Amino acid sequence: MLKFLSSDWCRQFRLIVETDCKLVVDWIFLSVDAPPSFLNLVSELSDMVIKRGFVMRLTPCRCNMEADHLAKAGIG
Template identity: 40%
Template sequence: MKDLVVDPSIVANLCCGIKHNIILSWKAAPVGFLKLNVDGAMLKNDLIGGIGGILRNSERKQLDIFFEPIRQGPPILDELLALKYGLEAFSNLNSGLNMQLIVECDNKVAVEWILNPMKFPSSFVSLVRIIAELIRTKNVLLRHILRVCNVDADVLAKKGIG
């Protein structure tokens, strides 16, 4: 612990890149892929929320963004709606691009529900099935990332709140 105080670069090394297979900063998609980062945000009273996302290519070029307000609901709903909206937008955009997609979301529960259909509650069954079907039919790679890697999508989700 004393080394952290003496050498601040140790902290910098922990905050950037990959450490123990945990991604700690946003990375561009590999060549031939697009990357979609999505997020949802909900005000504390759960009465209004927003969703947002950003689609970029392997050169970090922004291809598309979205941000929208959403209705009241539990916080997990905003994450699922962001995934659905982003996947649908990509499906419409990708007709001429023919690229493979990586989707990143900072909500571990939402990602687990999509990847393991036995884990989600019945109240979300139709929404989770729609998202899972979009991922399956479009051969999308879905993965959980840390919130610090999803800052741009978070800003857009908060912009969706208004």
């Protein structure tokens, strides 16, 4: 996210963050549920996602594997 924010792209595009971990998505949007050891990091990420209008998407692992397969085959 920091790399994106420091690039020229952040003025023209919106960042889409994809993960296959539902727990992380829940932490970002319900940061009070994050464990205390991760609370500072989760709060910072949550602020970035919400205030900057980033898109946070839960993508099941099987979808990521299919996209990876297509990319490696030169189709995606």
